[in-house]
Amino acid sequence: MAGNSKRRGAMRKPGSKKGAVVGSGGQRAKGLQGKGPTPKAADRPNHPAHRRANAAAKADQQRSQRRRAAEAAPEIVAGRNPVVECLRAEIPATALYVALGVETDDRVTEAVQIAASRGISVLEVQRGELDRITGGAMHQGLGLQVPPYEYADPRDLLELAAQSGNPPLLVALDGVTDPRNLGAVVRSAAAFGAHGVVLPQRRSASVTAVAWRTSAGTAARLPIAVATNLTRQLKEWAEAGLMVVGLDADGTVDVDGLDLATGPLVVVVGSEGRGLSRLVRETCDQTVSIPMAPGVESLNASVAAGVVLAEVARRRRQSARA
Known part of the structure; x- marks a missing residue:
C-alpha cells in the first residue's frame, strides 16, 4: 500500500493537508459582530436615493443662485403707461430707453421731460436692442431701468422708531406674494405713521417696480427690511x-x-x-378681525392692513390729545 502513495494522482498536493491550521486570531468572530443600524437610503453613496437627493440639493442651490442674481440685477419696466407712472412716483431709475423713430405722444414727451429734470440718462436705441433689453415685452418704444431695492436690516427699524419719539409701529407681511398688495401696504403704513415694514425672506413679494409704482413712491421714504425667519424676528421684537x-x-x-x-x-x-401661517399666529399676542356686513367673506390683504392701521393712528391721536 505504501507504493500506492507514490502514484501520480494518489499523492496529496503540498499545503492541502487537513487538520489543525494557523488560527485567524479572532478576526472571524469580530467580523460577525453587528455594525449598527443600516443607514438610510439617501445616506448610502451608491444608492439611487442618494443620487436623487444630491441632484435635488444641487437644483435648489442653482435656483437660489438664480434668485439672488435676479434680485441683484436691475429691472426693466416696459410700456408707456408703466414707465410714466414709475417716473411720476419718483421711483429711483438709472436710465430711460427710447426707441429710435418712435411715434411721439404725450406719454413719451412726459417721460423724457421727467427723466431729464431728474438727471436720469435718456438713451436712444434701436428697436431691436430695446426688444432685447426688455426681454421681448410690449415696450411701445419706452423702457425704464430700475436698480435693485436696498433693504434695511430688521434691527434698524426699532432704532429708527426710537428716534421718532413715538411708540414703535411696525408692519410685518406673512406670505404676501402679490407686489401690488405689498406696494399698497407700504403706502398705508407710511400714511398712518408706521416706522417700517418687514418681509420674510421666502414666499413673499419683493420690492419690484410694480410694488414701487403701487406704493406711489413711499417705498423710497419708508424703510423695508427682510427677515430670514419671520417668526424668530417677531419673537425678538416681543422680547x-x-x-x-x-x-x-x-x-x-x-x-x-x-x-x-x-x-x-x-x-x-x-x-x-x-x-396667517400657524407659527406666526401662535407668536401673536392677539389676533384682530374686522367686522363686515353679512355676505362679505374677507378683505384684500392691503385693504385690511389699511383699516387696522387707520384705527391704530386714530387711537394714537386721541391718546396724544388726552
Missing part, C-alpha cells in the same frame, strides 16, 4: 417690549377693541389666500 397683533378673520377681538394700539406694536398681515 424688546413690542406687542404682536395679527390680522385674522377669526380674531380674538375686533378692530374696535384694539386696546394695544397706543403702545409699541407690530401689525402682522397674512397672505391673500390662507391668512
Whole structure:
C-alpha cells in the first residue's frame, strides 16, 4: 500500500493537508459582530436615493443662485403707461430707453421731460436692442431701468422708531406674494405713521417696480427690511417690549377693541389666500378681525392692513390729545 502513495494522482498536493491550521486570531468572530443600524437610503453613496437627493440639493442651490442674481440685477419696466407712472412716483431709475423713430405722444414727451429734470440718462436705441433689453415685452418704444431695492436690516427699524419719539409701529407681511398688495401696504403704513415694514425672506413679494409704482413712491421714504425667519424676528421684537397683533378673520377681538394700539406694536398681515401661517399666529399676542356686513367673506390683504392701521393712528391721536 505504501507504493500506492507514490502514484501520480494518489499523492496529496503540498499545503492541502487537513487538520489543525494557523488560527485567524479572532478576526472571524469580530467580523460577525453587528455594525449598527443600516443607514438610510439617501445616506448610502451608491444608492439611487442618494443620487436623487444630491441632484435635488444641487437644483435648489442653482435656483437660489438664480434668485439672488435676479434680485441683484436691475429691472426693466416696459410700456408707456408703466414707465410714466414709475417716473411720476419718483421711483429711483438709472436710465430711460427710447426707441429710435418712435411715434411721439404725450406719454413719451412726459417721460423724457421727467427723466431729464431728474438727471436720469435718456438713451436712444434701436428697436431691436430695446426688444432685447426688455426681454421681448410690449415696450411701445419706452423702457425704464430700475436698480435693485436696498433693504434695511430688521434691527434698524426699532432704532429708527426710537428716534421718532413715538411708540414703535411696525408692519410685518406673512406670505404676501402679490407686489401690488405689498406696494399698497407700504403706502398705508407710511400714511398712518408706521416706522417700517418687514418681509420674510421666502414666499413673499419683493420690492419690484410694480410694488414701487403701487406704493406711489413711499417705498423710497419708508424703510423695508427682510427677515430670514419671520417668526424668530417677531419673537425678538416681543422680547424688546413690542406687542404682536395679527390680522385674522377669526380674531380674538375686533378692530374696535384694539386696546394695544397706543403702545409699541407690530401689525402682522397674512397672505391673500390662507391668512396667517400657524407659527406666526401662535407668536401673536392677539389676533384682530374686522367686522363686515353679512355676505362679505374677507378683505384684500392691503385693504385690511389699511383699516387696522387707520384705527391704530386714530387711537394714537386721541391718546396724544388726552
